[in-house]
Amino acid sequence: MTPAEPPPAPVAGTTAVAPRLVGDEATAALMLGDDALILSHRLAEWTGHAPALEEDVALANISLDLLGQARTLFSLVGDEDELAYLRGERDFRNVQLVEQPNGDFAHTIARQLYFSLAQEIRYTAVVGTDGCPTPIRELAAKAVKETAYHRDHATEWTLRLGDGTDESHARMRRGLEVMWRHTGELFAAVPGLPLDDAALRENWLTALEAVLGEATLPLPQGPDADAWTAGGGREGIHTEPFGFLLAEMQHLHRSHPGATW
């Protein structure tokens, strides 16, 4: 608006009105929604800190896509802000990978590569599986297009960093290794989504190996999940940095109980 115009009217909320899911189907929406919300939050932390302006734009863009997915998924279960701001750490059901701190740019790209490949494969499967809840299939059909861009972004950067300089190669390799520990649960069964998770994981590994091969990077060795520390996200077991993420994210909202924003 030009400043001379009268004050604008408030914008209506954008949360979709859709049939509510219950039981396992609600759990599925929460798990996928939490993945999207928490990764969106981590990526937003890059804003203003990225290695080039183009990346400030790109990472914010991916963050916004994921936030949009989270909002749609939450709207299938309940009030989006109650779900995001008023649940405690043990109630979040995201995989641990998405809550991992950004680290350097290579750590972030490694996390993006692992997650975006997995998300694209899962969403594609959800779209093609009749037994999955219709509203989640609708979300997946739209989101899979965004995810293809996220995967492309992560792939291109993996190639640049892996097959760039000695330093970038070493950093990318390290990022992949650090994040690897949290990849085991990417294809843990999600209640309410009758998918062949083992087959999806095979697809993921194949796609991942292709990218890493071209980027002259080895697939990390070692455990990708561990009963003790890695892989409990779906049960609400998180890593230490997650509590700080929630503290920051929820502080203002919780400081004004009942307020609208």
Place this chain on the structure above:
Amino acid sequence: MTTAPPADQRSPGLAELERAFDTAVAAEERIEPRDWMPDAYRATLVRQIAQHAHSEIIGMQPEANWITRAPSLRRKAILTAKVQDEAGHGLYLYSAAETLGVSRDELLDKLHAGRQRYSSIFNYPTLTWADVGAIGWLVDGAAITNQVPLCRCSYGPYARAMVRICKEESFHQRQGYELLLALSRGTEAQHAMAQDAVDRWWWPSLMMFGPPDDRSAHSAQSMEWKIKRHSNDELRQRFVDICVPQAESLGLSLPDPELRWNEERGRHDFGAIDWEEFSQVLKGNGPCNEQRITQRRRAHEEGAWVREAASAHAAKRRARATAAIGDTTATGDTAPPTATPNGATTP
């Protein structure tokens, strides 16, 4: 940067070129990158566009400060999109500057070395969530007041960049106003938060129009060149007149006891601006000068290895492509790889 026109362009005679330039400007024609232009015109544009671009990217910081704490998912989405827009504005403006013969890297180096300025407003801190609203309403509002006339600037690439930027800025101002309205009509604590933010941002926003006309170093020549269309004081007055009724609608007051309608002038009178504060912030003594430039430098330095990797990778790809062709048409004179300024190479 080189400011002298190539020798062959001088051949018709400098006076004649100057006359043609003056005529084009007077006739409201756009000056384009390939057109001859006086060195001082070019230098003025580079200074102004660079300062504008730097302001966009430094301006991301005070708002990004609240993205991770935004109190609702809707607000978080709006704020992230807004800060993303600002990065985009930086990109358009650095591109506009490139048409004048200066690269983004050169300009960033000058910013980081403290040799080029950004808008002083961003040296104030965002202390509460309401500051995000105050920045949108007042700071973006002041920016729009300044920038709408730039859409008619005599230099084509700058004018065209500004058309797009102004469209997005109007969305930004709208969100700021709407954010403050929600707070003002919210709980007592929210209302107080909004009032406090407006109290802190009002005067710095008025300073955004620059020094009073009688002390403005660059104004007269810029107006003659039609880079600038209205004087600082004129734009400031326009802004005050717009804000007063909007503040009333918001249910918030403006922190100026001398602010009142002047029937005779048909405009608002307002109190004296503390130009000493302005001058101190400009000199680097504002609350956040050090912090803002340090963060900018750090992001740039910490990203250096990423940009180098992108350039190295692009060079490898080119070399492979050349080798594939060179197997049959062996030539020894392939150009050395050139790094893109931003590291975002295309395969």
